[in-house]
Amino acid sequence: MSFIQTAIPFVPILPLIGALILGFFGKRIQASVGEFKTGILGCLTPGLAAVISFASFFVLITLEPEQRVFTIHLTDWISVAELDVQWAFRYDPLSALMLMIVTGIGTLIHIYSMGYMHDDQSYWRFFSYINLFLAAMLLLVLGDNLVIMFLGWEGVGLCSYLLIGFWFSDSDNAQAGKKAFLFNRVGDLGFITGIFLLYLFSSQHYDIVTLSFGELDQRALFLSKSSLWDYPLLEIAALCFFIGAMGKSAQIPLYVWLPDAMAGPTPVSALIHAATMVTAGVYMIGRMYFLFALAPNVLMFVSWIAALTCFFSATIGMAQFDIKKVLAYSTVSQLGYMFLAMGVGAFSAGIFHLLTHAAFKAALFMGSGSVIVALHHKQDMREMGGLLKKMPVTGWSMIAATLAIMGFPLTSGFFSKDEILWKAYMQGSPALWLIGFTAAGITSFYMWRLIFMTFFGESRCDKHTWDHVKEQPKRTVVPIAILAFLALVLGFLNIPHFLGGHSGFTDYLSPVVQDLEIAPSKLIETSSLIDTHVSSTMTDESLSVEEDHTQLEWTLMILSVLWTIFTGLIAFFFYYLSPKTRQIIMSFIWAKKLFQLLSDKYYIDELYEIVIITPIKAIFQICSLHDQKVIDGIVNFAGFFGKWIAKISAVFDNQIVDGCVNGTGWLSQFSGQGFSRLQSGKIQSLVGASLLVGIGFIVLLVFYFI
């Protein structure tokens, strides 16, 4: 047993233990040892998991690339007929990377939460939930088969729900949690349908179906020949999985829950709704790239959905005033970039953006959380401003992360985003590139708008608050600074060839994730998919083609750098240098209307309200009317009928039965009274009576015998 095989199972188990301890005994622990030590306990298990993850990674990279895939079998789980699902973990370069992101950023955010959640009543509950989330997320990442992945997938959805509604005493927060949960359910339905489809068709041709990724990889080619209702099976299955990813990773049309999810505590937004859970969809496509590579139509669909998501959510981000909402729409937009990369077959670029985005977006969210705490839970940027002097570490960290997200040269976002845009141009279409390129400029604009509104200019908060603003304690700002530093430097992991690097990150992932060499649109045209399978060797021809494009690559890169700097400068001009110009422009009616449209999020929520919620409510109304009129009518009639019968029987009882009983009593009383007169003791009446009887006898004798 190597170190990896022994240690990896502990990675998800440790946070689970932490969650259980804190969940069952947390209240008592907090009462006895205090808040700080409870927090330490909460951070301990993710910390240990992070140590194991990093150690395992360093063991992994010493191995030969071919030997870097481990399957760690724990125990059997579901074994019915052909189905044989096992408790098994898969540790390979992709899951190793995700483990480091999840445990590393997770640990930093745990430490940050100790400061952020300070003085919260349910301190222990928060750490219990977030530990449970880590356990579920690690299960999702490590699962060797679709069923375990789905288990983790549902687990993170549950924890997301619990944590969004963490302050559930406010009904808005509880509503936001419910919304996230319901939207995720829509996606999960797609995911589980995909699993069923794969199982159904595998079980028709094979004796054993484990649904593990290795097995699916081997069988993907064979399964691609199957079809369901005249459509290729893999296209349908891949579409189902992408619907799952839409829900979890907030793509059009299922993205509306993510901005509302900002109702949760900020560490939750940073960890779950920026760095880890929402990228699960990207990870899932990367994990099953072989399946998506055989479904070029779905890839095209993915890339267009992603580009639209990327663009529209970025535009909404321009008009938000809630600092966390801006970051939320930014997250949706950045997820769009990742899916854009996935959609054009540049899987490693998508996962690389996942990595860099996890760093800079977590830093941004934690920075915003720091600002929010400093301003006593104010989130409106119109009440901020000038905070850089008071909060230098937070401010400069956020500026560094903003440089990364805008793609400033040599920061991480620069490498990852340009890689995606380049692949979108080459393997997608210039239109996709243009959308992504525009969105990159918008990103730069709204991020600098956020920075200038928050950290520069005059303070717009009231004086009392302003006097109390101070930099947060070390355990809050140090994690932010670490992540901001990572956001600046992570890009050097994957310097592309044309910049003199050797795409180290892509090579690292190559044993498990291989990029498409050919655009998905061309895959659709070519009839025989087998020849153009992902593992196709690069021909000399394609090499020469790539060299020809070096100049184009440089051009596009310089264009996007200039464009993002330009939009950043616009933000600088409007929000720092000359707010008056902004006010003049905003006074035009068209500008007002445009701003209103954006700040009202294109009325998508209202659209959902009309298209989905209103009909459902109407159906409910009909059902309720049916209940009230028909069902209640029957019930009421039965009741009325019973009452009526009861009345009749009551009359019968009262009059006849009681009458008999009372009558008997009355009769005996009456006759008793009557007879008692005979017993008067008066000799005269006795004699009178006997005389009458005697006369009667005589009369009888006279009539009968004479």
Next chain:
Amino acid sequence: MILDGYLVASAALFTLGVVLFLSKKNAIAILMGVELILNASAINFVAFGKFTPSQGSPFDGQIFAIFIILLAAAEAVVALAIVLAAYKEYKHIMVDQYTKLRG
């Protein structure tokens, strides 16, 4: 002279006795009613003894009447003694108010 006249007179006398016996509250009046009934029966005996005498002993009726007179005298003695005793106890002779022996 025929039997019917005697019998009618006897029945009338009997009826008067019965009415007197039943309607009066006064003990003396009741006793007078009883005397009338006894004498009505004595008239019957005498009348039947005269008009339908039996073969061996032709004066049975008349002798029976004498017995009735005797009996009536005895009865009157005893009853009047009781009335006198009751009068001493109650200071009146209204029989319906003699309730001490009521069960």
